[in-house]
Amino acid sequence: MPRRLALRGVALVYLLVLLLAPLGMVFYRTFQHGLHPVWQALSDPFTVHAFEMTLLATAIAVPLNTLFGVLCALAIVRRRFRGKGLLNAFIDLPLAVSPVVIGLSLYLLYAPRGGWFGSWLSQHGFQVLFALPAIVLATIFVSVPFVAREVIPTLRELGNEQEQAAATLGATRWQRFWRITLPSIRWAVIYGVILTTARCLGEYGAVAVVSGRIEGRTETATTRIDDLIQNFQEGGAYAMAVVLAAIAILVLVLMMLTKPKESAY
Amino acid sequence: MWESKRDGTHAFWQIVSSPEAVGALKLTFGAAFVVVLVNAVLGTVTAWVLVRDDFHGKGLVNAVIDLPFALPTIVAGLTLLTLYGPHSPVGIDVAFTRTAIVLALCFVTLPFVIRTVQPVLLELDVEMEEAARSLGAGQLTVFRRIVLPNILPGILSGSVLAFARALGEIGSVVLVAGSTLHTEVVSVFIFNVIQDGQAPQAAAVAIVLLGAAFVLLLVVGALRFWVTRYERA
Numbered sequence: 445m446p447r448r449l450a451l452r453g454v455a456l457v458y459l460l461v462l463l464l465a466p467l468g469m470v471f472y473r474t475f476q477h478g479l480h481p482v483w484q485a486l487s488d489p490f491t492v493h494a495f496e497m498t499l500l501a502t503a504i505a506v507p508l509n510t511l512f513g514v515l516c517a518l519a520i521v522r523r524r525f526r527g528k529g530l531l532n533a534f535i536d537l538p539l540a541v542s543p544v545v546i547g548l549s550l551y552l553l554y555a556p557r558g559g560w561f562g563s564w565l566s567q568h569g570f571q572v573l574f575a576l577p578a579i580v581l582a583t584i585f586v587s588v589p590f591v592a593r594e595v596i597p598t599l600r601e602l603g604n605e606q607e608q609a610a611a612t613l614g615a616t617r618w619q620r621f622w623r624i625t626l627p628s629i630r631w632a633v634i635y636g637v638i639l640t641t642a643r644c645l646g647e648y649g650a651v652a653v654v655s656g657r658i659e660g661r662t663e664t665a666t667t668r669i670d671d672l673i674q675n676f677q678e679g680g681a682y683a684m685a686v687v688l689a690a691i692a693i694l695v696l697v698l699m700m701l702t703k704p705k706e707s708a709y
Numbered sequence: 710m711w712e713s714k715r716d717g718t719h720a721f722w723q724i725v726s727s728p729e730a731v732g733a734l735k736l737t738f739g740a741a742f743v744v745v746l747v748n749a750v751l752g753t754v755t756a757w758v759l760v761r762d763d764f765h766g767k768g769l770v771n772a773v774i775d776l777p778f779a780l781p782t783i784v785a786g787l788t789l790l791t792l793y794g795p796h797s798p799v800g801i802d803v804a805f806t807r808t809a810i811v812l813a814l815c816f817v818t819l820p821f822v823i824r825t826v827q828p829v830l831l832e833l834d835v836e837m838e839e840a841a842r843s844l845g846a847g848q849l850t851v852f853r854r855i856v857l858p859n860i861l862p863g864i865l866s867g868s869v870l871a872f873a874r875a876l877g878e879i880g881s882v883v884l885v886a887g888s889t890l891h892t893e894v895v896s897v898f899i900f901n902v903i904q905d906g907q908a909p910q911a912a913a914v915a916i917v918l919l920g921a922a923f924v925l926l927l928v929v930g931a932l933r934f935w936v937t938r939y940e941r942a
Contacts, residue, residue: 447848452762455769457757462816463776466788469798475792533926538869540922542877544896544903545915551908639778646781648880649896655904666783666880671883673787682791685784690780699779700772 467689474682491662494668495687500576501583501664502644503653508584509640513591518625520592533583538588541594546585547653550578554654574656579664582650587643591636596706598632599625610651640696645688723923724913734917738896740807741875744814745868752822753864759823761829763915774824777817782880785816805892809885818883825867829860830909867928873925877918878904 474482485491504553519525527536538546552575553559556566559592565572572578606628607620615623626633648666655662657671724730739764759771771781789812791797794804803809833856841851879896886892888901895918 448762451754452758452764454751455758458751458755459770459773462812462819463773466792466816467776467780469792470784472786486765502877506753533930536926537922540873540877540926542879542896542899542915542918542922544879544899545877545918548899548903548908548911551903552912584811636836640781646779646784646880648781648783648883649877649900652879653900666781669783669787670883681787688781688784689788692781692784695779696772700768700774 471684474686482686484681485680486687488680490663491668491680491684492661494663494665494684497576497579497663498645501580503586503643504580505583506590506637506640509587510591510637512588513593513636513640514576514595515614516592517595517599517629518550521596522604535589535592540623543582543586543647543649544653547582547650550581550585550650550654553576554581557570565630569578572655574662576662578654579651579662582654583644583647585649586647587640590639590643591633594632594636594639595629596655598629602622602628631702635699638695638702642692646690713776721916724910725917729893729898730895733893733895734914736807736810736893737892737895739828739877740810740814741872742810744818744875745872747811747815747821748818748827748871749864749868752819752867753860756830757862758825759827759918764935768926777819782817782878783884784883786813786881789816789881792938793938804885805887805889807886807892810882811893813881813885814875817878818874821871822864822867822876825863825870826860829863830856832860842917861933866932866936869925869928869932873922876921876925 471673516531516535518647519530520535533581551559551573552564554565555571556571559573562573572581602625606624610620610624646666647664648670651664652667655664655667657663657667659668659671663671665688669684669688672678672684741931755774759767759774764797765871789809792799793801793809793812796800803812837855838851839849841855846854872885877896878894884902886894888896888897893901893913897912899911899918902908902914
């Protein structure tokens with residue numbers, strides 16, 4: 445079947461040219477002079493600090509968004525309340541809005557001069573913008589939807605007969621959640637957490653706007669890669685990019701292992 | 710976002726209609742449109758290959774599709790720059806051109822159409838196509854009359870999501886296209902205006918992007934409503 449082979453060829457060449465060849469090239473460029481320069485670039489104190497900032501923001505954002513995502517999904521699927529349609533629509537908003545616009549909205553709220561909350565906060569000696577809180581807020585904002593979007597379809601399919609049965613047998617709401625609901629949505633939650641983590645580690649646009657990108661203080665991994673390229677320090681940028689790419693490949697493997705069969709895209 | 714309205718509607722239009730803003734908006738919408746067309750066609754082909762074809766390493770290819778979701782966008786930009794930038798080993802240098810913008814946006818929006826079409830194709834009954842073929846329909850007719858009508862909603866909703874994503878993308882574009890006069894997409898434009906300390910002006914242009922995002926979300930909602938019309942009846 446020549447047509448089948450032709451289509452296969454088109455698809456594979458497209459993926460190769462667009463995804464795999466560039467990715468392979470970064471690995472080649474990084475390691476072409478051996479391991480030593482890579483290690484040296486990665487032990488730069490500013491680079492270490494940038495990775496620490498990214499990890500810290502991720503460590504705060506992922507648990508919060510997991511909790512929020514599960515609660516939102518439960519509310520949207522199981523409850524009836526005013527504004528439910530609105531919540532359902534708005535939870536996807538961070539996916540449709542540019543990260544720069546998200547960063548800008550935080551900027552306008554928390555600017556020390558003229559920001560709605562910012563002026564009050566700075567009078568009380570608390571700086572949000574160009575500091576860790578802004579980075580964390582931006583990271584949380586962009587990664588809100590992922591857990592809820594994975595859990596909602598699973599909850600829908602699950603139905604609530606089992607929970608009702610447990611309720612008639614005298615199980616409390618808490619027991620029903622821990623014994624029945626959570627085990628059933630476990631894989632969807634895990635899959636959502638993986639996507640959330642990947643998004644948090646890779647966030648660039650919103651963080652670039654609000655962090656101020658001060659070397660050794662508010663630079664994150666992604667913004668530092670950009671800054672290093674702008675300063676013609678390609679070696680350092682490649683080394684950091686390879687670390688993030690390796691994490692992304694790990695994420696892909698985890699996604700493959702945990703993917704729910706009916707995943708909502 | 711209220712900031713941009715503070716000085717009134719007049720100031721809003723003045724900023725949004727400035728040549729730089731209009732140029733950035735035109736470029737972004739144009740590039741997003743081209744990218745969506747490319748990925749609608751090649752995404753459908755890829756989804757078809759993943760569902761109907763069979764070859765060694767198909768599972769691996771299927772996993773690789775999600776790479777743009779997993780890879781930080783700035784790293785995506787850097788990978789494209791190493792292969793198609795000034796030090797390209799294959800002699801293709803598109804850095805700081807509009808081609809680079811299209812390339813970067815194709816990268817980040819690749820999964821959308823594939824992942825919306827794939828499940829529909831999986832569910833599609835092959836017997837329908839066999840019946841049509843037994844009645845003398847050619848390959849093209851079968852595709853046009855049976856496969857396409859079924860997967861069209863998937864292609865459309867994937868394309869709309871990809872379009873929304875392409876409009877707001879910054880990380881992958883910033884390294885390969887930068888902010889030269891002819892390659893400044895709207896999110897890079899907004900970013901630069903903020904860096905110049907003019908956040909309220911940036912907000913005016915951001916309103917346009919927000920409006921577009923809102924409309925696109927509505928379109929996705931409408932598509933979902935249309936696709937489930939038989940289930941709801």
